[in-house]
Amino acid sequence: MAFGKGCHLHLIDGSAYIFRAYHALPPLTRKSDGLPIGAVSGFCNMLQRYIDGNNGGSDAPTHVAVVFDKGSHTFRNDLYDQYKANREAMPEELRPQIPLTRRATEAFNIACKEIEGFEADDIIATLACQARDAGGRVTILSSDKDLMQLVGDGVEMLDPMKNRRIDREGVEEKFGVGPERVVDVQALAGDSVDNVPGAPGIGIKTASLLINEFGSLEELLDRAEEIKQPKRRQTLIEKREQIELSKKLVQLDCDMELPFTLDELEVREVEPQKLLEFLAEMEFRTLSKRVADALDVEPPVIMDTDPGGVEVEGPADLPFTPENYERVRDMEALQGWIDRITERGYVAIDTETTGLNEMQADLVGISLAVDAGHACYIPLTHRAGGADDLFGSDELAEGQLALDDVLAALKPVLEDEAILKIGQNMKYDAKIFARNGVAIAPIDDTMLMSYAMNAGLHGHGMDTLAERYLGHTPIPIKELIGSGKNQITFDRVAIDEAVKYAAEDADITLRLWQRFKPQLHQVQVTTVYETLERPLVPVLAEMEMTGIKVDRSVLSRMSGAFAQKMAQLEDEIHELAGEKFNVGSPAQVGEILFGKMGLEGGKRGKTGKYSTPADVLEDLATEHDLPARILDWRQVSKLKSTYTDALQDHISPDTGRVHTSYLQTGASTGRLASSDPNLQNIPVRSEEGRRIREAFVADQGKVLLSLDYSQIELRILAHVAGIDALKAAFHEGQDIHAMTASEMFDVPLDEMTPEIRRQAKAINFGVIYGISGFGLARNLRIPRSEAQGFIDRYFERFPGIRDYMDDTVKFAKEHGFVQTLFGRKINTPEINAKGPGAGFAKRAAINAPIQGTAADVIRRAMIRMPDAIAELPARMLLQVHDELLFEVDEDAADKVVEAAREIMEGAAEPAVKLDVPLTVDAGQGANWAEAH
DNA sequence: CTAATCACG
DNA sequence: GACGTACGTGATTAGC
Numbered sequence: 009m010a011f012g013k014g015c016h017l018h019l020i021d022g023s024a025y026i027f028r029a030y031h032a033l034p035p036l037t038r039k040s041d042g043l044p045i046g047a048v049s050g051f052c053n054m055l056q057r058y059i060d061g062n063n064g065g066s067d068a069p070t071h072v073a074v075v076f077d078k079g080s081h082t083f084r085n086d087l088y089d090q091y092k093a094n095r096e097a098m099p100e101e102l103r104p105q106i107p108l109t110r111r112a113t114e115a116f117n118i119a120c121k122e123i124e125g126f127e128a129d130d131i132i133a134t135l136a137c138q139a140r141d142a143g144g145r146v147t148i149l150s151s152d153k154d155l156m157q158l159v160g161d162g163v164e165m166l167d168p169m170k171n172r173r174i175d176r177e178g179v180e181e182k183f184g185v186g187p188e189r190v191v192d193v194q195a196l197a198g199d200s201v202d203n204v205p206g207a208p209g210i211g212i213k214t215a216s217l218l219i220n221e222f223g224s225l226e227e228l229l230d231r232a233e234e235i236k237q238p239k240r241r242q243t244l245i246e247k248r249e250q251i252e253l254s255k256k257l258v259q260l261d262c263d264m265e266l267p268f269t270l271d272e273l274e275v276r277e278v279e280p281q282k283l284l285e286f287l288a289e290m291e292f293r294t295l296s297k298r299v300a301d302a303l304d305v306e307p308p309v310i311m312d313t314d315p316g317g318v319e320v321e322g323p324a325d326l327p328f329t330p331e332n333y334e335r336v337r338d339m340e341a342l343q344g345w346i347d348r349i350t351e352r353g354y355v356a357i358d359t360e361t362t363g364l365n366e367m368q369a370d371l372v373g374i375s376l377a378v379d380a381g382h383a384c385y386i387p388l389t390h391r392a393g394g395a396d397d398l399f400g401s402d403e404l405a406e407g408q409l410a411l412d413d414v415l416a417a418l419k420p421v422l423e424d425e426a427i428l429k430i431g432q433n434m435k436y437d438a439k440i441f442a443r444n445g446v447a448i449a450p451i452d453d454t455m456l457m458s459y460a461m462n463a464g465l466h467g468h469g470m471d472t473l474a475e476r477y478l479g480h481t482p483i484p485i486k487e488l489i490g491s492g493k494n495q496i497t498f499d500r501v502a503i504d505e506a507v508k509y510a511a512e513d514a515d516i517t518l519r520l521w522q523r524f525k526p527q528l529h530q531v532q533v534t535t536v537y538e539t540l541e542r543p544l545v546p547v548l549a550e551m552e553m554t555g556i557k558v559d560r561s562v563l564s565r566m567s568g569a570f571a572q573k574m575a576q577l578e579d580e581i582h583e584l585a586g587e588k589f590n591v592g593s594p595a596q597v598g599e600i601l602f603g604k605m606g607l608e609g610g611k612r613g614k615t616g617k618y619s620t621p622a623d624v625l626e627d628l629a630t631e632h633d634l635p636a637r638i639l640d641w642r643q644v645s646k647l648k649s650t651y652t653d654a655l656q657d658h659i660s661p662d663t664g665r666v667h668t669s670y671l672q673t674g675a676s677t678g679r680l681a682s683s684d685p686n687l688q689n690i691p692v693r694s695e696e697g698r699r700i701r702e703a704f705v706a707d708q709g710k711v712l713l714s715l716d717y718s719q720i721e722l723r724i725l726a727h728v729a730g731i732d733a734l735k736a737a738f739h740e741g742q743d744i745h746a747m748t749a750s751e752m753f754d755v756p757l758d759e760m761t762p763e764i765r766r767q768a769k770a771i772n773f774g775v776i777y778g779i780s781g782f783g784l785a786r787n788l789r790i791p792r793s794e795a796q797g798f799i800d801r802y803f804e805r806f807p808g809i810r811d812y813m814d815d816t817v818k819f820a821k822e823h824g825f826v827q828t829l830f831g832r833k834i835n836t837p838e839i840n841a842k843g844p845g846a847g848f849a850k851r852a853a854i855n856a857p858i859q860g861t862a863a864d865v866i867r868r869a870m871i872r873m874p875d876a877i878a879e880l881p882a883r884m885l886l887q888v889h890d891e892l893l894f895e896v897d898e899d900a901a902d903k904v905v906e907a908a909r910e911i912m913e914g915a916a917e918p919a920v921k922l923d924v925p926l927t928v929d930a931g932q933g934a935n936w937a938e939a940h
Numbered sequence: 941c942t943a944a945t946c947a948c949g
Numbered sequence: 950g951a952c953g954t955a956c957g958t959g960a961t962t963a964g965c
Contacts, residue, residue, distance in 0.1 A: 590963080606945075642945080654961080681957090682958085683960085689959065776955095844954075857957040859949090889948080889957090
């Protein structure tokens with residue numbers, strides 16, 4: 009039948025269907041071979057429901073097509089190279105499913121249309137226009153707002169999820185203008201998802217207002233001078249070109265040359281045989297049965313195992329049996345494992361090494377697991393003689409494959425894009441492999457999965473996870489290597505013992521993965537895991553391996569000076585006290601001050617001893633010399649022992665640099681933690697302490713570059729709590745603490761004193777921490793009643809803050825967690841507790857979304873940074889919560905600042921559009937003190 | 941091994 | 950009405 013009057017064309021936005029199916033469903037895999045199949049399954053279900061819903065209806069289509077995007081480069085990229093530039097890459101699990109969705113469409117006997125280099129939207133637009141011109145009706149099944157341009161004259165949209173028809177009125181409701189002016193509004197408003205710039209500062213609301221006033225975009229731009237608002241007028245005049253470009257980008261192409269005609273899209277009957285064969289191949293049992301029922305035919309039989317007979321065992325209740333752990337002795341056995349891994353497409357892997365320091369530890373063996381309950385260990389460099397041999401032996405033990413041979417055989421597997429490598433704390437193994445010339449990818453990490461789901465509930469180490477989720481206590485490493493000074497390295501462990509321990513780790517990791525993978529979707533943290541956790545692993549690994557240069561001579565000179573100062577202070581202290589005692593013992597200091605000298609304010613701690621924290625001593629120091637000297641001594645002692653002494657021990661003999669280790673799962677809020685050594689708490693607040701940063705230096709011909717977010721947590725607070733006054737202040741670049749002080753104390757900005765500003769600053773920080781009168785009073789050293797008065801006044805001025813706090817606590821009490829703007833969940837198990845813990849949990853719940861969102865922002869920046877600076881002579885070295893430190897060639901510093909700043913300031917987008925700008929301060933110098 | 945103290949954001 | 954509090958970390962030391 010030729011398409012014409014009385015015909016009804018359905019156009020299905022296939023690409024949108026696929027993404028929706030992918031994100032809505034857990035990551036199902038085909039049972040026989042583990043092929044990811046979730047999106048295909050969801051897609052088929054949608055098609056089935058679609059067909060069911062239209063069968064025999066009076067409004068049934070006469071013609072139908074599913075239309076897909078094809079190719080990533082379209083004519084819009086030629087117009088504007090940034091078009092869709094901030095799109096996240098297609099998830100790895102989705103990629104292989106794309107061709108299967110085309111086959112699925114054909115299996116359902118529906119026309120499947122795609123054209124290389126064109127977006128589905130343009131094909132849909134062209135078909136819709138042709139159908140309309142031929143006098144027929146069109147329904148577009150999509151919720152994509154871009155397609156709303158086409159509505160009218162017999163063309164409607166149908167949102168398949170909400171099952172809502174969108175006609176002319178629907179479009180006007182959404183855009184404030186009719187379909188023919190939708191393009192104009194979009195051109196002005198832009199689109200952060202597709203990266204269409206539009207007119208800065210103008211959204212849909214303002215855009216429709218302007219278009220309605222002037223009639224069209226062209227008219228508006230020609231008569232822009234008439235606009236009253238100065239900022240708007242200026243934008244429209246200055247950004248005219250950008251707006252006109254935006255229009256070209258959003259304008260759908262109705263005049264494509266199509267290699268097919270409408271007539272070819274005529275609805276065809278489903279062919280049961282063809283469809284059921286496809287569903288059987290995909291192993292969709294439920295859907296096959298439903299389709300077979302609907303068609304009134306026998307459902308196909310789908311075997312539980314593939315023709316090769318590989319049983320895929322689940323983790324449930326399968327016992328741990330060391331007898332099923334194999335020791336790999338020869339290349340034939342290894343090849344068997346490699347074949348099995350290749351066939352399956354994933355493997356759990358773990359490395360054993362001589363130590364916990366990945367920069368120095370050597371590879372001792374590798375364990376692998378593909379099926380739960382079965383695993384192997386490949387010993388590589390175990391020593392002969394073993395633990396009992398007093399002197400050990402440097403001879404290699406018998407029956408081991410050569411390290412080089414094994415690495416050569418495994419390298420193609422470890423680097424194969426189609427084979428997923430699963431680990432527990434993969435950063436560690438990735439670094440070990442990197443030092444052996446293997447770039448392991450792609451990866452999954454059970455530790456990070458647990459963190460994404462369970463932050464705040466418990467730790468994420470293997471022992472914790474195995475006990476909680478598998479009901480199994482793994483062999484303690486102590487049983488093999490001992491502890492304390494008698495500890496041995498893993499290469500001295502007898503191989504047979506090592507097999508049981510190491511293979512078990514791979515087995516546990518695999519079982520945890522099988523359990524966690526579907527849970528990620530159920531808990532709705534897949535995006536967090538895939539965009540904030542997993543991609544950070546290689547970035548951190550790279551930073552840690554790079555390390556930062558530390559000048560030992562600077563440190564050792566300072567250590568000497570500190571030692572002298574301490575000795576001198578110690579003499580003075582003993583003199584003042586009238587006796588010798590250990591100044592480093594808080595208990596003895598307490599006895600001297602509060603016991604012997606009888607000073608006021610001595611409180612006893614849990615252990616019954618006097619407590620002597622700095623703030624108490626500071627109060628005493630106004631009247632007495634002794635506590636003042638003790639405070640001086642403590643400061644110097646801290647700097648010497650923790651920094652100038654300890655840091656020297658961390659300088660790697662191989663690189664001359666210090667390599668910290670970042671713990672991705674350390675802080676429940678999403679922050680990183682740094683250890684061995686901790687480079688996130690290098691002194692900066694005190695003048696003396698700051699000098700330690702002079703020892704952190706740039707290499708010859710390079711400089712250190714520090715970029716830090718300005719007031720990021722307060723900006724996020726302004727956004728999430730929706731405080732207009734704060735937002736405006738940030739937009740105008742005002743001094744936020746001065747502005748707060750001015751609001752609170754009714755002091756004009758030009759009469760602001762440092763003291764009033766300081767108090768307002770303390771309140772601003774207090775708010776982020778879940779303020780209390782007691783805490784603020786202690787911080788500001790003012791009476792509690794006065795502090796409470798400040799807080800009351802603050803909430804009066806910014807009532808939105810109180811609402812935010814109340815809402816957050818309420819949410820936590822209802823759900824047991826709070827969330828960041830990017831969807832990270834932080835569990836709050838203590839929130840409904842009674843007693844003193846309740847206050848703690850409340851404040852933590854208030855703080856977590858703010859601290860966590862800031863942490864998410866800088867993570868996003870870090871993940872994007874390697875690409876952004878790839879062409880520049882720069883390396884990212886350190887992260888200190890809101891600061892990134894780089895080492896760059898001297899002459900490229902400005903360029904790097906520009907590139908890195910852009911990434912950092914735009915890091916929230918496109919996922920989140922903050923109401924406040926993020927700004928980044930930059931500094932550079934030969935050392936960290938100068939750069940900061 | 942834990943508590944106390946203090947370094948950072 | 951009393952209680953006990955600023956949020957998040959890691960390293961070092963003393964002292965059991």
